[in-house]
Amino acid sequence: MRKPVNMYSKFFRVLLFLQVWFLVAGVSLFAQSPANDTLKLTVKQAEEQFLKNNLQLIAQHYNIDNAAAGVITARLFPNPDFNFSNGIYASDVTQGPAYKEQAFGISQLFTTAGKRNKSIQLAKMQVDQAKYQFFDLLRTLKYTLRNDFYTIYFQEQSAKIYDEEIGSLSKTLTVFKEQYTKGNISQKEVLRIQSQLYSLQTEYNNLLVGIDTTQSELKMLIKASPNTYVEPLVNYDLDGKQIVSTVPYQQLLDSAYANRYDLKNLKATVDYNNLNLKLQKATAVPDVSLSLNYDKLGGYSNNYLGAGIAFSLPFFNRNQGAISQARIAIDQSKVQFQNQQNQVESDLATGYKGALRLEKLYNSFDPQFKNDFNHLIQEVFKNYEKRNISLLEFLDFYDSYKTNTIQLNTLQLNRITSLEQLNYVTGTPFFNQQ
Numbered sequence: 001m002r003k004p005v006n007m008y009s010k011f012f013r014v015l016l017f018l019q020v021w022f023l024v025a026g027v028s029l030f031a032q033s034p035a036n037d038t039l040k041l042t043v044k045q046a047e048e049q050f051l052k053n054n055l056q057l058i059a060q061h062y063n064i065d066n067a068a069a070g071v072i073t074a075r076l077f078p079n080p081d082f083n084f085s086n087g088i089y090a091s092d093v094t095q096g097p098a099y100k101e102q103a104f105g106i107s108q109l110f111t112t113a114g115k116r117n118k119s120i121q122l123a124k125m126q127v128d129q130a131k132y133q134f135f136d137l138l139r140t141l142k143y144t145l146r147n148d149f150y151t152i153y154f155q156e157q158s159a160k161i162y163d164e165e166i167g168s169l170s171k172t173l174t175v176f177k178e179q180y181t182k183g184n185i186s187q188k189e190v191l192r193i194q195s196q197l198y199s200l201q202t203e204y205n206n207l208l209v210g211i212d213t214t215q216s217e218l219k220m221l222i223k224a225s226p227n228t229y230v231e232p233l234v235n236y237d238l239d240g241k242q243i244v245s246t247v248p249y250q251q252l253l254d255s256a257y258a259n260r261y262d263l264k265n266l267k268a269t270v271d272y273n274n275l276n277l278k279l280q281k282a283t284a285v286p287d288v289s290l291s292l293n294y295d296k297l298g299g300y301s302n303n304y305l306g307a308g309i310a311f312s313l314p315f316f317n318r319n320q321g322a323i324s325q326a327r328i329a330i331d332q333s334k335v336q337f338q339n340q341q342n343q344v345e346s347d348l349a350t351g352y353k354g355a356l357r358l359e360k361l362y363n364s365f366d367p368q369f370k371n372d373f374n375h376l377i378q379e380v381f382k383n384y385e386k387r388n389i390s391l392l393e394f395l396d397f398y399d400s401y402k403t404n405t406i407q408l409n410t411l412q413l414n415r416i417t418s419l420e421q422l423n424y425v426t427g428t429p430f431f432n433q434q
Helices: 005-025 043-053 055-075 115-181 187-222 249-259 261-283 320-363 369-385 391-426
Strands: 037-041 081-086 102-110 228-232 288-297 302-310
Touching (some): 037 043, 043 055, 043 115, 055 115, 115 187, 115 228, 115 391, 187 228, 187 391, 249 320, 249 391, 320 391
Parallel strands (some): 037 228
Antiparallel strands (some): 081 102
């Protein structure tokens, strides 16, 4: 017997109410398991914890202290050498027993050709290089930190959309299965809801895996507990703003050349190798050792006191190999420095073009589009309630809503990360967003 039309109408009204309620409430059977603790941070607060707690930075800073200790070593003079001998046995005892024979000697090595000063300068350069390496690591880790922070935030916004739709469809599927067993709806409608739900669950799971991975990296950077869930607090205020286009490309490039610590380190390496060549040439000049000797019962006379000088004769070894290596190191470091400059310019050109495109694309969107689209979804609900559209049309509309919202979140994330990329390439916080 055919059921009255008003019973169908009542059923779909109840069904629609359930969908709307769960979409608004955001209930999901597949929501992420809550962590033991939630840590809410702005990006500035995250950076403060990073600077205070990051173990990689702390370990790298020890290299600066280690290099500074090398300067102390380079300043030290060679220790004098002392020798003493005492007689044990002699066949001729006309001068007395052998044990009365004693001899003393002291000698001091003096470096020549400014080797000590050059060694001190090289040690100081190593301190500068350790500092450059520290600040370059800081630049890299800070870039990773900020990217992770914004990635988590915008992916969480996308996860909310999945969470809402999955929650709604899960309840809808339960209701549909009950109605199917009663013969009120066809199996095709149940399978359509089921297929849509499984697809959303797979996409949602992949998104959560990505968030968990990024969360793990961020927590390592700020040394947060593994059981803590970091909740980024972001005030996104880039809508309609011209940011990249207001900064000339040449200004960015000049800033990169002036502030990139990896470039400073490579330039310091060139200077280091130039000074090392001078040191290796100086090493070819023999050092001099002066000595003073005393012999109590010497063969020449008793209480003999003598002085001496010693140095090597540079007939064969004039440090030719080390000098040649030093020259090669200079040429090599110059090539590495030039290559890195070229890489910086290439990265900046690519990043600048990409940031301009994203800025233009995002600003081309109508600011009211998001609100209008949200209003459209509400109208879709009303039309579905009135049976003006079918279930499949309703699902298609909502799928479009989900896709559009996620694409908008992705575009916002890409725009911010493009600005962070420019900060990273230039070594200067031109576009830091708080």
